[in-house]
Amino acid sequence: MSLAESILLALTSLRSNKMRALLTLLGVIIGIASVIGILTIGKALQDQTLNSLESLGANDLSAQVEERPDEDSPEPDMFAFSGAANSSGNLIPEETVDTLRDRFAGSITGISVGGMGTQGTLIGDTADLKSDLLGVNEDYMWMNGVEMNYGRAITQDDVAAQRPVAVIAPDTFNTLFDANPNLALGSEVAFELNGQETFLRVIGVYKEAAAGGLVGSNPTVHTYTPYTVANDITHTEDGLNTLSIRAAQGVDQDSLKGSLQTYFDALYANNDSHHVAMLDFRKQIEEFNTILGAMSLGISAIGGISLLVGGIGVMNIMLVSVTERTREIGVRKALGARRRDIRLQFVVEAMIICFIGGILGVLLGGILGLIMSSAIGYISLPPLSGIVIALVFSMAIGLFFGYYPANKAAKLDPIDALRYE
Amino acid sequence: MRNIVKTYNIGSEGELTVLHGVDFHVDRGEFVSVVGTSGSGKSTMMNIIGLLDKPTDGTYTLDGVDVLDISDDALASHRAKSIGFVFQNFNLIGRIDALKNVEMPMMYAGIPAKQRRSRAVELLEMVGMGERLNHEPNELSGGQKQRVAIARALANDPEIILADEPTGALDSATGRMVMDIFHQLNKEQGKTIVFITHNPELADESDRVVTMVDGRIIGSEVKHS
Numbered sequence: 250m251s252l253a254e255s256i257l258l259a260l261t262s263l264r265s266n267k268m269r270a271l272l273t274l275l276g277v278i279i280g281i282a283s284v285i286g287i288l289t290i291g292k293a294l295q296d297q298t299l300n301s302l303e304s305l306g307a308n309d310l311s312a313q314v315e316e317r318p319d320e321d322s323p324e325p326d327m328f329a330f331s332g333a334a335n336s337s338g339n340l341i342p343e344e345t346v347d348t349l350r351d352r353f354a355g356s357i358t359g360i361s362v363g364g365m366g367t368q369g370t371l372i373g374d375t376a377d378l379k380s381d382l383l384g385v386n387e388d389y390m391w392m393n394g395v396e397m398n399y400g401r402a403i404t405q406d407d408v409a410a411q412r413p414v415a416v417i418a419p420d421t422f423n424t425l426f427d428a429n430p431n432l433a434l435g436s437e438v439a440f441e442l443n444g445q446e447t448f449l450r451v452i453g454v455y456k457e458a459a460a461g462g463l464v465g466s467n468p469t470v471h472t473y474t475p476y477t478v479a480n481d482i483t484h485t486e487d488g489l490n491t492l493s494i495r496a497a498q499g500v501d502q503d504s505l506k507g508s509l510q511t512y513f514d515a516l517y518a519n520n521d522s523h524h525v526a527m528l529d530f531r532k533q534i535e536e537f538n539t540i541l542g543a544m545s546l547g548i549s550a551i552g553g554i555s556l557l558v559g560g561i562g563v564m565n566i567m568l569v570s571v572t573e574r575t576r577e578i579g580v581r582k583a584l585g586a587r588r589r590d591i592r593l594q595f596v597v598e599a600m601i602i603c604f605i606g607g608i609l610g611v612l613l614g615g616i617l618g619l620i621m622s623s624a625i626g627y628i629s630l631p632p633l634s635g636i637v638i639a640l641v642f643s644m645a646i647g648l649f650f651g652y653y654p655a656n657k658a659a660k661l662d663p664i665d666a667l668r669y670e
Numbered sequence: 671m672r673n674i675v676k677t678y679n680i681g682s683e684g685e686l687t688v689l690h691g692v693d694f695h696v697d698r699g700e701f702v703s704v705v706g707t708s709g710s711g712k713s714t715m716m717n718i719i720g721l722l723d724k725p726t727d728g729t730y731t732l733d734g735v736d737v738l739d740i741s742d743d744a745l746a747s748h749r750a751k752s753i754g755f756v757f758q759n760f761n762l763i764g765r766i767d768a769l770k771n772v773e774m775p776m777m778y779a780g781i782p783a784k785q786r787r788s789r790a791v792e793l794l795e796m797v798g799m800g801e802r803l804n805h806e807p808n809e810l811s812g813g814q815k816q817r818v819a820i821a822r823a824l825a826n827d828p829e830i831i832l833a834d835e836p837t838g839a840l841d842s843a844t845g846r847m848v849m850d851i852f853h854q855l856n857k858e859q860g861k862t863i864v865f866i867t868h869n870p871e872l873a874d875e876s877d878r879v880v881t882m883v884d885g886r887i888i889g890s891e892v893k894h895s
Contacts (some may be wrong), residue, residue, distance in 0.1 A: 254777060261765060261766060262765065265764075265765040345894075514783075521787070524886070544681070571722075576761070577763050580761045580762075580763060581778070582722075582746065582749075582776055583720070583722055583749060583755050583761075584749065584750065584755070584775040584778060584779045584822070585746050585747065585749045585750020585751070585778040585826070586746060586750075586832075587743045587746040587747070588742060588743070588746075589743075589780070590746075590778055647675055657810050663722045664717050664722050664723050665710075667722070667757075
């Protein structure tokens, strides 16, 4: 008897007992659906969080001026800015950026300067708009994934020549310039901070960032200007507190970090109170991934338990089925069925129940995952590997829990089976 | 088949010997009836002849082969190819149609699907069920069921047809029709038929009548030859 025939036979017997088959399926469906749903949501969360971390430049090395730690104080918290240096003399000199570019020419693709915004107001003819003014250099925008919609980005010349130019936000563009690029580009916009207005010439409009972000969906309105200009506006002293450094492709980040640390240590050798610490966020990303993975695994394990319960349900119903069909088994044996024919018939039946349950579960879980992940704001389909594993696993459950009843059927004595009423 | 002994529950208090050294021989092409009251051991003997059960002692040679020392799977294959069963209560499998029931022994014998189908149609037409190929057992009358069962018994063209009270559950008219089919199979196709019954009139129609009492054969009477 071939496998195809066993499958046909199993389908026939399932069709004759639809309600029971459906109820049996339910356990498997719920189990598979929960695993697939969790996997989908987990993937959405992971994609979304990694994406927002990466767009924040989490892949870059960061050089940060810090107070020198006391010998006996614990490890400094790398996210605390309490130790940041604000008095001049401790800050990284601006020309260091160029020196670093020269010295590490092969291993660095970009050094971005800037970050902390200062909130002020953009004054238009018809409307005003609150906006963060961000002083940046030419590498900041591309390293942080800010893309241009109209016009150009800030260049090295703009920074060096302290040109009062600005790259404005889509919101600014829409509110102050009626979304008209001809009107916007080349116009001047006034940025008001503490009652003082500075006129900036609009050179570009950046693109709305892709939706997402763990915190809030309403993006902040940024106005980018050369940091040399921003420092004047905010009356900040020259010098840099933080640099973000992107390693070139194929360069070992750890050894680059070491070399940079050595360079900065030499630069700050004579500074008793401050030094520069090199930080990277890969560890944090890895940790985040590990935690997320462990969470997904944990919840999947709960799904696995419901699969186990489903499997026991399948076994139960197969045992009932074997008892009910004892006479049929006897007849089949009398007519020449071997043990393995009987065993195959029942195992295949159990596996088909689980396989159908698996397919329905994947569909249900996929839909659930889609709904949940779109609620997070990051639509995600179930991972293909998850689907395959779920289906294989559900069939394995059929095999595992179907084997015992099938073997019981196969071992029935034909005479006893024929006599069974 | 020589000196067959069948004992149940060996070694326990309820030890029960059903067959006490039975010698039984059937020639190829013979139509033998086995008669006896219930409890006489005729059904047990039929199960042994049909390779569904093994005797406690004795020898059994089927078509020159000693069939008591072979594996379960080999027995299954003998059942599929050499023996056709017809039961008192038909034992058709529900939920599948007449055609599929007849095809089943051929499926276990490993015959390809197309061949199975055409042979099943042929057999059902032969027993006069050509019109009801796709009826399920519960849509058929007793006589119709038994005719499907006979077609099924013939599926693999076996040497022997074992019929255990095939008319027992039928009224006399349909019983008559079933008997006619057996005679026809015996005469036209030369099938060996072992017919177990407690109806002496039907038994008398066969070539030889074997009478069993209390697990022993007490008589063997040739009626026709």
